[in-house]
Amino acid sequence: MENQELERIASQVRRDIVRMVSAVSSGHPGGSLGCADFLTMLYFDQMKHNPEAFNMNGEGEDLFFLSNGHISPVWYSTLARAGYFPSEELATFRKISSRLQGHPSTDKKVPGIRMASGSLGQGLSCGIGAALTKKLNQDDTLVYTLHGDGELQEGQIWEAAMYAAANKVDNLIATIDYNGRQIDGDVDDVLSLGDLTKKWQAFGWEVLEMNGHDFEDMRATFAKAKSLIGNEKPIVIVMTTEMGQGVDYMMGTHKWHGVAPNDEQLTDALNQLEETLGDY
Amino acid sequence: MMETIEFEVLGKKDTRSGFGEGLLEIGKQNKDVVALCADLTGSLKMNAFENEFPERFFQAGIAEANMMGMAAGMTIGGKIPFTGTFANFSTGRVYDQIRQSIAYSNKNVKICASHAGLTLGEDGATHQILEDIGMMKMLPNMTVIVPADFNQTKQATMAIAAHNGPVYLRFGRPSVPIFVKPDANFQIGKADVLIEGSDVTIIACGHLVWKSIEAAQELAKKGISAEVINMHTIKPLDTQAVLQSVVKTKCVVTAEEHMINGGLGDSIAQVLTRNHPAPQEYVGVNDTFGESGTPAELMTKYGIDTPDVIAAAERAIQRK
Numbered sequence: 001m002e003n004q005e006l007e008r009i010a011s012q013v014r015r016d017i018v019r020m021v022s023a024v025s026s027g028h029p030g031g032s033l034g035c036a037d038f039l040t041m042l043y044f045d046q047m048k049h050n051p052e053a054f055n056m057n058g059e060g061e062d063l064f065f066l067s068n069g070h071i072s073p074v075w076y077s078t079l080a081r082a083g084y085f086p087s088e089e090l091a092t093f094r095k096i097s098s099r100l101q102g103h104p105s106t107d108k109k110v111p112g113i114r115m116a117s118g119s120l121g122q123g124l125s126c127g128i129g130a131a132l133t134k135k136l137n138q139d140d141t142l143v144y145t146l147h148g149d150g151e152l153q154e155g156q157i158w159e160a161a162m163y164a165a166a167n168k169v170d171n172l173i174a175t176i177d178y179n180g181r182q183i184d185g186d187v188d189d190v191l192s193l194g195d196l197t198k199k200w201q202a203f204g205w206e207v208l209e210m211n212g213h214d215f216e217d218m219r220a221t222f223a224k225a226k227s228l229i230g231n232e233k234p235i236v237i238v239m240t241t242e243m244g245q246g247v248d249y250m251m252g253t254h255k256w257h258g259v260a261p262n263d264e265q266l267t268d269a270l271n272q273l274e275e276t277l278g279d280y
Numbered sequence: 281m282m283e284t285i286e287f288e289v290l291g292k293k294d295t296r297s298g299f300g301e302g303l304l305e306i307g308k309q310n311k312d313v314v315a316l317c318a319d320l321t322g323s324l325k326m327n328a329f330e331n332e333f334p335e336r337f338f339q340a341g342i343a344e345a346n347m348m349g350m351a352a353g354m355t356i357g358g359k360i361p362f363t364g365t366f367a368n369f370s371t372g373r374v375y376d377q378i379r380q381s382i383a384y385s386n387k388n389v390k391i392c393a394s395h396a397g398l399t400l401g402e403d404g405a406t407h408q409i410l411e412d413i414g415m416m417k418m419l420p421n422m423t424v425i426v427p428a429d430f431n432q433t434k435q436a437t438m439a440i441a442a443h444n445g446p447v448y449l450r451f452g453r454p455s456v457p458i459f460v461k462p463d464a465n466f467q468i469g470k471a472d473v474l475i476e477g478s479d480v481t482i483i484a485c486g487h488l489v490w491k492s493i494e495a496a497q498e499l500a501k502k503g504i505s506a507e508v509i510n511m512h513t514i515k516p517l518d519t520q521a522v523l524q525s526v527v528k529t530k531c532v533v534t535a536e537e538h539m540i541n542g543g544l545g546d547s548i549a550q551v552l553t554r555n556h557p558a559p560q561e562y563v564g565v566n567d568t569f570g571e572s573g574t575p576a577e578l579m580t581k582y583g584i585d586t587p588d589v590i591a592a593a594e595r596a597i598q599r600k
Contacts, residue, residue, distance in 0.1 A: 057357050058357070115381060116381065119376050119379075122345075122381050125349020128350050129354040132350065133357035133359045156349065156377070159345055
C-alpha cells in the first residue's frame with residue numbers, strides 16, 4: 001500500500017483512539033498513538049491475514065500478539081478499520097458487556113484476538129509457542145509480537161528471549177515500542193534498560209532498528225526482517241517512537257500514558273488529526 | 281459385630297509414573313499432543329515421551345513462566361500441550377501466567393504437576409505445596425483432577441487430552457498401593473464410590489483415598505459402616521455423588537493432602553451448606569507449612585494419616 005494511504009489510515013486510527021478513551025475517561029492514549037503507524041503498517045501492508053473469516057488457529061496466516069495489552073485502543077481501531085468487526089463497535093470500548101475490554105481478551109470472542117494480555121511480560125512466550133506450532137505444522141507464515149519498553153523490565157521476557165535464541169525460533173519478529181516512557185516517568189529513571197540493542201544481541205537475537213513513524217523506513221526494515229526468516233535466529237526490531245505521536249500536547253511527556261483527554265482536550269486533539277475514513 | 285472389608289491391591293507404584301506412561305500412550309494415539317518440561321524430565325517420568333517423540337518434546341529449562349506462556353501459544357494451531365514440573369512450580373510460581381494466558385484465554389493446556397503435598401518428603405516446605413488445589417480451582421475455565429493411584433493417574437492423563445480446555449492434573453512422588461483396575465473407565469467429574477456404607481461418608485482425593493480405604497477397614501472392625509468416595513475431580517465437582525451418599529449417612533469426612541483452607545473439603549462444604557447441611561470433619565493440613573521428613577512421618581505429624589481419618593469419622597458420627 002502507498003505510504004500516503006497508510007498515513008491516511010493511521011490518522012483515522014489516531015482519531016479513533018482519542019475518541020475511544022475520551023468517551024470513557026479512561027484508557028491509554030499515549031502508547032496507542034505512538035504505535036498507530038506501526039499497527040497500520042503491519043495490518044494494511046505487511047501481514048498475511050484474513051479479517052473476513054477470523055479463526056483462532058490461524059493456520060496459513062501471520063499471527064500478531066499484543067504483549068503490552070494496555071494499548072488496546074490502537075489495536076481495536078486497527079482491527080476494526082482492517083475489517084475484523086464494524087468500527088461502530090469501537091464506541092463500546094471499556095463499557096459494560098462490551099467485547100472491547102480495557103485490556104484485550106478472548107473470552108468475548110473479539111475477531112482478531114487470540115490471547116489475553118495486560119499483565120505484562122507474557123506475550124513473547126505466547127508468540128514463541130505459536131511459532132513452534134507453526135513449525136510443527138509446516139506452516140511457513142509468521143508470528144509478530146509487540147512489547148512496550150517498560151515491559152522489558154519483566155523477567156519472563158528474558159526467559160523467553162533465552163529460549164527463542166537457544167532453540168532457533170526464526171519464524172518470529174518481535175518489535176519493541178521504544179518510546180522511553182512508562183507510567184512513573186522516563187524508563188531511564190524508573191529502571192534503565194541499559195543498551196537495549198546490545199542486550200538483545202547478547203541474548204542471541206538478530207536486532208534491527210527502525211523509526212516507528214516513518215513508513216518508508218518501516219517498509220525497508222520489515223523487508224530486511226523477512227529476509228532473515230529461517231536463518232536460525234529470532235528477530236527483534238527496536239522501534240523508536242514518540243508516545244502521544246500526532247497530538248502535540250501529549251508528546252514529549254509520560255503524563256498521557258494512562259490518562260484520557262477531557263472534552264476540550266479532545267477537540268484540540270481532533271483538530272490535529274484529519275478524519276479520513278469517517279469517524280465511527 | 282466384627283466385619284472385614286476386602287480390597288484388592290494390584291501392586292505399588294508412584295502416581296507420577298502413571299503420568300509418564302499415560303503421556304507416552306496418548307502421544308502415540310494423538311499426534312497433536314506435545315510436552316514441555318522445566319528441567320525435571322526424570323522426576324516427571326517424561327523421558328519415555330521425549331525419547332519416542334523428540335520433535336514434540338520441548339525442554340524449557342528452569343523458566344516456568346516462559347514454559348506456561350509457550351504452552352498457551354502452542355494451542356493456537358491445534359496442539360495439546362502437557363506441561364510438567366513440580367506442583368509448586370506448576371502453580372504458585374506461575375499463577376499469573378496461568379491466570380491470564382491459560383485460564384482467562386481458555387487455552388487447551390494440561391498443567392501436569394508432580395511432587396504435590398507433604399509426601400514430596402525430605403526437600404521440605406519450600407517444595408511441599410499445599411495450596412495448589414485451592415489456587416487452581418478458583419480459576420474460571422480450569423478443571424482440577426487429583427487421581428488416587430498409578431492406574432488412575434495414567435487413565436486421567438489420557439482422558440484430559442480428549443477434554444477441550446485447561447486442566448490441572450496433580451500427582452505425587454511416593455510409591456502407593458494400586459487399587460484402580462487397569463481397564464477402569466476414567467470419567468472427568470464422575471466420582472468413584474469405592475466402598476458402600478451407611479454410617480459416615482468419607483470423601484477423599486489423591487494419596488488420601490487409600491488411607492480412607494484403610495480407615496473404612498478399621499472402622500468396620502468397630503462395627504461402623506463407612507462409605508468411601510474417590511473424588512478424583514475437584515472441579516467440576518460431582519455434587520450428585522456427594523448428596524446421594526450424605527442423604528444416606530448424614531455425616532461427612534473429607535480427606536486430602538492439602539491445606540484445609542481452599543481444598544476438597546471446602547468444595548464439599550459448599551455442596552452441603554447449599555443443599556443438605558450435615559456435620560463435616562476435615563482431614564487436611566491446618567494452616568501450617570510442612571518440613572523435611574519421610575512421607576510417612578510427615579503424614580503422621582501433620583494429621584493426614586489413617587488414624588486421623590478414623591478419628592474424624594468417629595467425631596462426625598457423634599455430631600449427627
